Amino acid sequence: xxxxxxxxxxxxxxxxxxxxxxxxxxxxxxxxxxxxxxxxxxxxxxxxxxxxxxxxxxxxxxxxxxxxx
Amino acid sequence: xxxxxxxxxxxxxxxxxxxxxxxxxxxxxxxxxxxxxxxxxxxxxxxxxxxxxxxxxxxxxxxxxxxxxxxxxxxxxxxxxxxxxxxxxxxxxxxxxxxxxxxxxxxxxxxxxxxxxxxxxxxxxxxxxxxxxxxxxxxxxxxxxxxxxxxxxxxxxxxxxxxxxxxxxxxxxxxxxxxxxxxxxxxxxxxxxxxxxxxxxxxxxxxxxxxxxxxxxxxxxxxxxxxxxxxxxxxxxxxxxxxxxxxxxxxxxxxxxxxxxxxxxxxxxxxxxxxxxxxxxxxxxxxxxxxxxxxxxxxxxxxxxxxxxxxxxxxxxxxxxxxxxxxxxxxxxxxxxxxxxxxxxxxxxxxxxxxxxxxxxxxxxxxxxxxxxxxxxxxxxxxxxxxxxxxxxxxxxxxxxxxxxxxxxxxxxxxxxxxxxx
Numbered sequence: 042x043x044x045x046x047x048x049x050x051x052x053x054x055x056x057x058x059x060x061x062x063x064x065x066x067x068x069x070x071x072x073x074x075x076x077x078x079x080x081x082x083x084x085x086x087x088x089x090x091x092x093x094x095x096x097x098x099x100x101x102x103x104x105x106x107x108x109x110x
Numbered sequence: 111x112x113x114x115x116x117x118x119x120x121x122x123x124x125x126x127x128x129x130x131x132x133x134x135x136x137x138x139x140x141x142x143x144x145x146x147x148x149x150x151x152x153x154x155x156x157x158x159x160x161x162x163x164x165x166x167x168x169x170x171x172x173x174x175x176x177x178x179x180x181x182x183x184x185x186x187x188x189x190x191x192x193x194x195x196x197x198x199x200x201x202x203x204x205x206x207x208x209x210x211x212x213x214x215x216x217x218x219x220x221x222x223x224x225x226x227x228x229x230x231x232x233x234x235x236x237x238x239x240x241x242x243x244x245x246x247x248x249x250x251x252x253x254x255x256x257x258x259x260x261x262x263x264x265x266x267x268x269x270x271x272x273x274x275x276x277x278x279x280x281x282x283x284x285x286x287x288x289x290x291x292x293x294x295x296x297x298x299x300x301x302x303x304x305x306x307x308x309x310x311x312x313x314x315x316x317x318x319x320x321x322x323x324x325x326x327x328x329x330x331x332x333x334x335x336x337x338x339x340x341x342x343x344x345x346x347x348x349x350x351x352x353x354x355x356x357x358x359x360x361x362x363x364x365x366x367x368x369x370x371x372x373x374x375x376x377x378x379x380x381x382x383x384x385x386x387x388x389x390x391x392x393x394x395x396x397x398x399x400x401x402x403x404x405x406x407x408x409x410x411x412x413x414x415x416x417x418x419x420x421x422x423x424x425x426x427x428x429x430x431x432x433x434x435x436x437x438x439x440x441x442x443x444x445x446x447x448x449x450x451x452x453x454x455x456x457x458x459x460x461x462x463x464x465x466x467x468x469x470x471x472x473x474x475x476x477x478x479x480x481x482x483x484x485x486x487x488x489x490x491x492x493x494x495x496x497x498x499x500x501x502x503x504x505x506x507x508x509x510x511x512x513x514x515x516x517x518x519x520x521x522x523x524x525x526x527x528x529x530x531x532x
Contacts, residue, residue, distance in 0.1 A: 068423060073203065075202050076492075077487075090482055093515075093519075097519075100526060101526070104526045
């Protein structure tokens with residue numbers, strides 16, 4: 042059995058990564074359009090959720106900044 | 111004669127009902143008892159040592175909270191036949207899908223580390239080195255999933271869940287004054303006044319009652335078990351029974367430490383077990399066994415919740431009914447999560463306390479989104495049909511979700527900035 046070269050391993054890794062990237066883009070395509078009916082209420086809820094997450098990210102960022110400082 | 115035939119008829123009826131329940135029981139019971147994981151047991155132990163029986167009434171209030179949230183996952187799973195991760199992608203698109211999925215993967219992995227910490231601390235009381243604990247636990251957890259049947263996994267998990275009840279005999283062994291338990295514990299009040307410390311403990315207890323992984327786990331388990339719309343009633347009964355048991359375990363855990371360690375500076379369940387081992391060896395041993403079991407139960411559910419989510423999102427085969435060659439990626443995710451979490455615990459000088467605190471903060475970023483999506487999905491007639499939330503379910507569910515979001519956010523903030531509460 043011929044020994045496996047570094048090039049072959051690298052090639053295998055690159056093709057695996059390529060496959061993974063393709064999988065991600067497949068998922069993004071499959072779920073590109075949200076299936077839920079976007080009523081005013083749903084839109085408002087999702088908007089508030091976004092604001093809430095931004096607030097939390099800012100808090101985490103501030104904490105990180107105070108730790109580093 | 112007639113009385114005997116009536117009795118026999120009733121006996122046969124109850125036997126039949128129990129048989130059906132035992133067939134359909136599982137996801138609700140397991141998720142609820144796994145809710146009392148290493149972090150949960152630590153919270154209850156410290157609560158008892160700090161406030162005695164004073165907060166038992168508050169723990170009772172958490173029963174409907176846990177039931178209402180988890181019951182929704184039963185309906186959603188049984189009707190859509192999809193896990194929560196896939197349901198979010200499908201309904202809300204890729205932004206919310208990736209956010210929930212990646213956040214879940216991270217928070218689950220970090221929580222898994224805390225479960226390993228709990229298990230190693232518990233078994234170190236029996237002089238078992240952490241490395242041995244992690245290796246043995248990982249092997250047992252791998253064997254549990256590799257037999258290729260969801261049913262077998264579930265029944266083994268129920269045995270471990272039953273072990274979570276050791277806190278009940280432990281409480282009886284220490285002979286508490288039951289009249290004190292009732293008069294102090296079941297009358298709503300704030301022991302020592304509404305202080306910042308008390309507020310922190312209330313938030314911590316709510317934080318342990320509903321965790322993001324529970325929503326994802328139960329919905330995926332309902333799907334993997336193959337529950338259908340007609341089984342929803344049984345799933346609800348299972349969830350209610352599980353919620354009752356989880357609250358019961360929490361209460362008895364508080365009774366144990368509230369009786370013998372009230373006023374002591376306890377910081378963990380392992381520390382409580384260590385102290386009790388010198389004064390009441392049987393009780394200390396039961397507490398240590400309970401802590402180990404809590405960590406184990408949490409670990410098997412959390413690692414599965416992640417694997418199911420990976421399978422759902424990436425479209426890989428993802429069922430405990432499949433052999434390893436039929437669902438290699440599903441099992442690979444499970445093993446990788448286990449091994450990496452175990453290795454982190456064994457790294458000398460790893461920031462384990464920081465990880466434990468970080469888990470609480472990251473969980474806060476996912477929990478509101480998961481709960482809100484749950485409510486939105488349960489209100490969608492296209493998805494749920496006649497099983498969508500009723501007006502009353504919406505009022506109760508929304509109030510609980512808003513309450514959890516507010517308190518868990520405060521909990522996350524006070525974890526990040528402890529000086530706020532001073």
